[in-house]
Amino acid sequence: MKKIFAALLAMAMAAVLYALYKSNVWSGFLSHLTEMQYSLRSTITGKAAEYRATGSSKGVFLIVLFSFVYGLVHAAGPGHNKAAVSAYTVSRGISGVKAAFVGALSGMFHGLMSMCLVFGVYYLTDMHLSGAIDSYGNVFASVSSVSLILFGLYLFAASFRKQEPRKEGNLIFTFISGMIPCPATFTVGTFFLAVRMPVMAFAGTLALTLGMMVTTSLASVTAGYAGKGLFSSFEDKYQLITRFSALCLSFFGVLLYLMH
Numbered sequence: 001m002k003k004i005f006a007a008l009l010a011m012a013m014a015a016v017l018y019a020l021y022k023s024n025v026w027s028g029f030l031s032h033l034t035e036m037q038y039s040l041r042s043t044i045t046g047k048a049a050e051y052r053a054t055g056s057s058k059g060v061f062l063i064v065l066f067s068f069v070y071g072l073v074h075a076a077g078p079g080h081n082k083a084a085v086s087a088y089t090v091s092r093g094i095s096g097v098k099a100a101f102v103g104a105l106s107g108m109f110h111g112l113m114s115m116c117l118v119f120g121v122y123y124l125t126d127m128h129l130s131g132a133i134d135s136y137g138n139v140f141a142s143v144s145s146v147s148l149i150l151f152g153l154y155l156f157a158a159s160f161r162k163q164e165p166r167k168e169g170n171l172i173f174t175f176i177s178g179m180i181p182c183p184a185t186f187t188v189g190t191f192f193l194a195v196r197m198p199v200m201a202f203a204g205t206l207a208l209t210l211g212m213m214v215t216t217s218l219a220s221v222t223a224g225y226a227g228k229g230l231f232s233s234f235e236d237k238y239q240l241i242t243r244f245s246a247l248c249l250s251f252f253g254v255l256l257y258l259m260h
Contacts, residue, residue, distance in 0.1 A: 033077045034077075037070065037073055037074055037077075037184070040069060040070040041188075043066050044063060044066050044067060044070065045191065047059055047062045048192065048195065048197065048200065051063065052197070060200070063200060063203070063204055063207075064203055064204065064207040065207070067188060067204040067208045067211070068207040068208065068210055068211040069211060070184060070188070070211065071111070071184065071208035071210060071214075071215070072211040072212070072214055074184040074208070074212065075107065075211065075212040075215035075216055081106045081107070081110055081177045081178070081180065082215075082216060084148060084249055084253075085102060085103050085177065085219060085220045085223065086220065086222075086223030087246075087248040087252065088102065088155075088173050089103075089223045089224040090223055090224070090227035090241065091152075091242050091243075091246045091249060092155075092170075092242075093227065093242070094170075094220075094227075095224035098170075098224075099221045099223070099224030100217045100220060100221050101170075101217075102170050102173070103213075103216040103217035103218070103220025103221065104214075104216065104217040104220075105170070105171070105174040105178075106173070106174040106177050106216050107178075107209065107213035107214075107215065107216035108178070108213050109174050109175055109177070109178020109179070110182050110212060110216070111178075111206075111208060111209025111210075111212055111213070112178070113140065113178050113179050114182040114205070115185060115189060115206070117140065117181065118185065118186055118189035118193070118205070119193075119198075119201075119202075122189075122190075122193050140179050140180070141181055141256060144176055144178075144180045144256065145180075145253045145256035145257035146257065147179070148176060148250065148252060148253030148256065149250045149253035149254060150250075151172065151176060151249065152248070152249030152250030152251075152252075152253060153246075155246035155249065156247055159239055159242050159243050159246065182212070184208060184212075185208060185209070188201070188204045188205050188208055189201050189204070189205045192204055227245070
């Protein structure tokens, strides 16, 4: 009875998601997210101007706070490894705290790698970010996408050998998925560096990264519990589900590669 209920619930959720995608609700949601991000960026730049004028510690707190919220909202939109993280957690049968850890770690690398790219390019190019940041960002995205393709194929092959993937798999996955550049980190980092505020560039991008970690962690936990429900409802299809999820991971890598 539980299996039937879980299957019906999964189909109902899929039907609702499909209906939302086809309706104006989804486009309206994305439009609202875009507006929120624009508002938050404007608020951050405004608070930066106030801080430059007054030097108040309150200004630092507000910049960090709004950068954190910006990270939460920004990561809720399309991209930001949520699909890849979801496919990975399901393919590995991860849920609960482990899923939260994988999601948070992926969000952390996503932000930190972008931070390193921004600061590295800024100082290596003698403070000229415009064209160089796009060029290096595309290289990172290409390497990450190819790595995701290969890693998904590795998980797929491992399921046929009936071997558990290496324990280091979680760290490897979160690192290669985190290599994908984050435009929000670029925006905040380059803005503060352009106005000669490197400390605020570091604080703002770090706070933004923490916000993204929360969102990707929630996405990973949700996918982990959904995968757990699938495995419990269709125990005889365990290998099929894990293999399909692994191929989805490679598919996301292909899409990322084509986008860049």
